[in-house]
Amino acid sequence: MEEIRAWFVARVPTTWSVGPVAVDADRDEILVTSSLAAPEPAGTRAVLAQVKRFREETREGRVVLAHEAEHRFGRKVSWAASCGGEVFVFAHLAVPVMTRLRMEERSVLDTLIDAGVARSRSEALAWCVRLVGRHQAEWITQLRQALVAVEEARAAGPDR
Numbered sequence: 001m002e003e004i005r006a007w008f009v010a011r012v013p014t015t016w017s018v019g020p021v022a023v024d025a026d027r028d029e030i031l032v033t034s035s036l037a038a039p040e041p042a043g044t045r046a047v048l049a050q051v052k053r054f055r056e057e058t059r060e061g062r063v064v065l066a067h068e069a070e071h072r073f074g075r076k077v078s079w080a081a082s083c084g085g086e087v088f089v090f091a092h093l094a095v096p097v098m099t100r101l102r103m104e105e106r107s108v109l110d111t112l113i114d115a116g117v118a119r120s121r122s123e124a125l126a127w128c129v130r131l132v133g134r135h136q137a138e139w140i141t142q143l144r145q146a147l148v149a150v151e152e153a154r155a156a157g158p159d160r
Contacts, residue, residue: 001025004073008032011065016058022082029076029093030069034058036083047084054081055090099125 005023008030012021017034024031036054039046066077078092101109109124118124133140 004030004069007069007072008065011068013061016054016061025073025075027075028095029078030073031078031080031089031092033080033082033087036081038084042084044084047086051081051083051088054083055079096122 001023004025008023009020012032012034018037019035022033022035024033034054036050039050062079066079069075069077076093078089080087080089080092082088106121108128109118109121112118112124112127113120118127
């Protein structure tokens with residue numbers, strides 16, 4: 001992850017972000033987020049206009065960087081901008097994930113569909129994952145930190 005972050009920080013023009021860009025990645029995708037200065041006067045319409053302008057003005061450069069990064073890291077690159085306390089993701093992957101669910105678990109998803117919360121089991125499952133992520137963010141962060149420590153311990157261990 002540090003290699004990916006360093007690669008983008010070194011290549012994304014400093015005019016694209018107030019401070020360094022934020023870079024997140026998983027097995028499938030890299031998300032690069034630029035922080036935009038809050039517009040004066042602030043307001044929803046002004047924020048949306050600023051994000052739209054940024055998206056249009058940087059499109060060509062983002063495409064070039066994404067192509068390079070996708071070739072180098074073997075993952076799709078998505079872009080976002082944060083402005084006025086909100087994050088606007090321009091395009092990102094929706095990756096299918098296979099899972100096996102028992103009747104009780106399928107029943108939860110079907111209830112969400114019947115209640116109009118979701119249109120499909122896939123959408124209901126994504127809704128559940130977002131809900132857990134939102135309400136258990138601190139615990140998820142602790143798990144991720146523990147995994148980093150495990151990786152560091154493995155790397156420092158004896159060669160196989």
